[in-house]
Amino acid sequence: MSSYPASPATKQKRTPLLARPQVQRVLYPVLVGVVLLGLWQAMVSIMELPPYLVPSPILMVKTLVTDWAALGMALLTTLKVTVFSFLLATVVGVLISFLFVQSKRIETALFPYAVLLQVTPIVAVAPLIIIWVRNPTAAMVVCAALVALFPIISNTTLGLRSVDPDLQSYFKLNHATRWQQLVRLRIPSALPYFFGGLRISSGLALIGAVVAEFVAGTGGQGAGLAYQILQAGFQLNIPRMFAALLLISLTGVALFVLMAWLTKLALGSWHASELSQD
Amino acid sequence: MYQDDPEVFAPPPGQTGAAAVEILSAEKTYPDGTQALLPVDLRIQQGEFVTLLGPSGCGKSTLLKMVAGMLEPTDGRLLVWRRPVHQIDQAGRKMAFVFQAPTLMPWASVHTNVRLPLDLAGVARKEADDRVAEALDMVGLGKFARALPRALSGGMQMRVSIARGLVTQPDLLLMDEPFGALDEITRHKLDADLLDLWHKKNLTVIFVTHSIHEAVFLSSRVVMMAARPGRVVEEFRIDEPYPRRADFMVSPQFTRHARQLQDSLLRASGFNDAEACA
Numbered sequence: 001m002s003s004y005p006a007s008p009a010t011k012q013k014r015t016p017l018l019a020r021p022q023v024q025r026v027l028y029p030v031l032v033g034v035v036l037l038g039l040w041q042a043m044v045s046i047m048e049l050p051p052y053l054v055p056s057p058i059l060m061v062k063t064l065v066t067d068w069a070a071l072g073m074a075l076l077t078t079l080k081v082t083v084f085s086f087l088l089a090t091v092v093g094v095l096i097s098f099l100f101v102q103s104k105r106i107e108t109a110l111f112p113y114a115v116l117l118q119v120t121p122i123v124a125v126a127p128l129i130i131i132w133v134r135n136p137t138a139a140m141v142v143c144a145a146l147v148a149l150f151p152i153i154s155n156t157t158l159g160l161r162s163v164d165p166d167l168q169s170y171f172k173l174n175h176a177t178r179w180q181q182l183v184r185l186r187i188p189s190a191l192p193y194f195f196g197g198l199r200i201s202s203g204l205a206l207i208g209a210v211v212a213e214f215v216a217g218t219g220g221q222g223a224g225l226a227y228q229i230l231q232a233g234f235q236l237n238i239p240r241m242f243a244a245l246l247l248i249s250l251t252g253v254a255l256f257v258l259m260a261w262l263t264k265l266a267l268g269s270w271h272a273s274e275l276s277q278d
Numbered sequence: 279m280y281q282d283d284p285e286v287f288a289p290p291p292g293q294t295g296a297a298a299v300e301i302l303s304a305e306k307t308y309p310d311g312t313q314a315l316l317p318v319d320l321r322i323q324q325g326e327f328v329t330l331l332g333p334s335g336c337g338k339s340t341l342l343k344m345v346a347g348m349l350e351p352t353d354g355r356l357l358v359w360r361r362p363v364h365q366i367d368q369a370g371r372k373m374a375f376v377f378q379a380p381t382l383m384p385w386a387s388v389h390t391n392v393r394l395p396l397d398l399a400g401v402a403r404k405e406a407d408d409r410v411a412e413a414l415d416m417v418g419l420g421k422f423a424r425a426l427p428r429a430l431s432g433g434m435q436m437r438v439s440i441a442r443g444l445v446t447q448p449d450l451l452l453m454d455e456p457f458g459a460l461d462e463i464t465r466h467k468l469d470a471d472l473l474d475l476w477h478k479k480n481l482t483v484i485f486v487t488h489s490i491h492e493a494v495f496l497s498s499r500v501v502m503m504a505a506r507p508g509r510v511v512e513e514f515r516i517d518e519p520y521p522r523r524a525d526f527m528v529s530p531q532f533t534r535h536a537r538q539l540q541d542s543l544l545r546a547s548g549f550n551d552a553e554a555c556a
Contacts, residue, residue: 164381166379166381167381167383170375170377171398172348173346173347173348173375174394175398175399180398184383184398185383188386269385269426270384270385270428271384271385
């Protein structure tokens with residue numbers, strides 16, 4: 001920007017690898033993980049815990065490899081339910097938000113029911129949905145979507161309402177139509193909130209999918225990870241249970257990372273939440 | 279353009295005597311009974327640079343927003359080129375409003391931000407782009423068309439805001455403390471630029487400020503307002519020739535006007551001279 005010589009602070013040598021925040025952000029959690037896994041492995045070995053109580057991490061990974069045929073299929077099923085329910089929740093949630101912001105009256109009348117949907121435990125409603133919806137996969141998708149719906153509705157509604165009042169006045173002064181205000185002002189203003197909602201909902205969709213599988217309890221060809229856990233529990237096949245758990249956790253982490261990446265892609269250039277602090 | 283009213287459409291070389299803005303006993307009382315503004319009568323001629331000056335709470339912003347049509351007067355009328363402000367486009371006239379904050383869309387480039395009023399008015403893309411480039415050159419930001427607002431300094435953002443005001447080629451420019459948040463140097467620079475534009479474009483400007491020096495430097499007339507309840511108390515003509523340059527600010531005439539305004543502002547703020555000297 002200026003032609004002044006760089007100040008000593010900015011001219012210092014390259015930051016050492018370990019001092020860089022990007023490296024630290026990966027290194028520190030990985031270190032904690034390694035230490036915990038080491039402790040776990042050591043405890044199992046030293047206390048000679050039987051695998052049907054606590055399997056060692058190594059055994060867990062071994063089981064994951066040997067039982068991959070069953071577990072991989074199950075992962076695919078759970079992923080399918082999660083992704084479809086997440087998409088369904090996103091589409092329905094956004095449509096409901098658009099409805100809500102059309103008038104304060106509509107929102108006041110309907111918002112309590114959105115809350116009702118949120119506070120009723122899905123485990124309690126799931127059996128009913130499974131009876132009503134004949135196709136088991138569709139039933140599970142509906143259950144999981146119900147769990148994931150609320151954050152999308154509440155965040156997107158809040159976002160669509162969080163418009164800079166001066167900017168809104170400016171649009172009105174220039175005789176902007178409702179449509180122009182929606183497309184050029186409200187939707188871009190809502191994006192940061194919307195993506196916040198997506199981040200929460202992606203995790204909830206996975207939880208919903210697992211809960212729905214538990215309740216539906218469908219086995220056979222299209223069984224998901226939750227069914228594998230149930231089944232492994234009955235058979236006291238605890239290593240397999242741990243392997244299935246690991247897959248569920250990894251799926252959750254992957255979804256979170258994907259959402260963070262999408263957020264960065266959409267907002268990275270302009271929104272404060274995605275700008276670096278320095 | 280309409281030709282039915284010769285008085286309104288007389289070419290405006292400087293002050294022609296034609297009224298651009300007529301404020302006829304306009305007043306504002308809020309539903310709780312607070313009197314934001316006692317009835318104001320003010321006639322602003324085409325080509326005038328009028329400053330509304332006064333302590334905070336004197337209703338200067340309220341008055342400006344009523345002229346813009348952003349607020350409705352509780353009683354009385356406001357006419358802009360002999361018409362209610364919402365109908366001035368039928369007279370081939372345009373009004374632009376510049377807010378205290380830059381009020382830009384953070385997700386859109388400088389170019390897109392400036393093009394906004396043209397997009398809202400449905401101006402063809404090609405023509406709009408040309409006019410935006412012209413407006414950005416006028417405020418000296420031609421090189422920053424692709425930048426996002428956050429990449430610019432506060433003063434530059436304000437200039438984008440002014441370019442957005444000028445791009446519609448307005449006849450009347452309303453400015454609500456536009457440079458209040460800027461540092462002294464930037465402010466002087468923008469004040470000088472504004473005077474140039476006012477002269478070049480034959481604008482009528484109503485400018486709100488609480489800076490005496492800014493008022494004297496810019497205005498052909500200063501309207502002093504007082505608070506609780508908000509009202510107009512005095513008017514001053516600054517009969518000094520344009521163009522005014524930086525040396526005007528150190529001239530004896532400048533000091534004399536500033537002194538006059540200072541005394542009036544102190545009275546308007548409810549201080550008497552003895553208190554002010556103490």
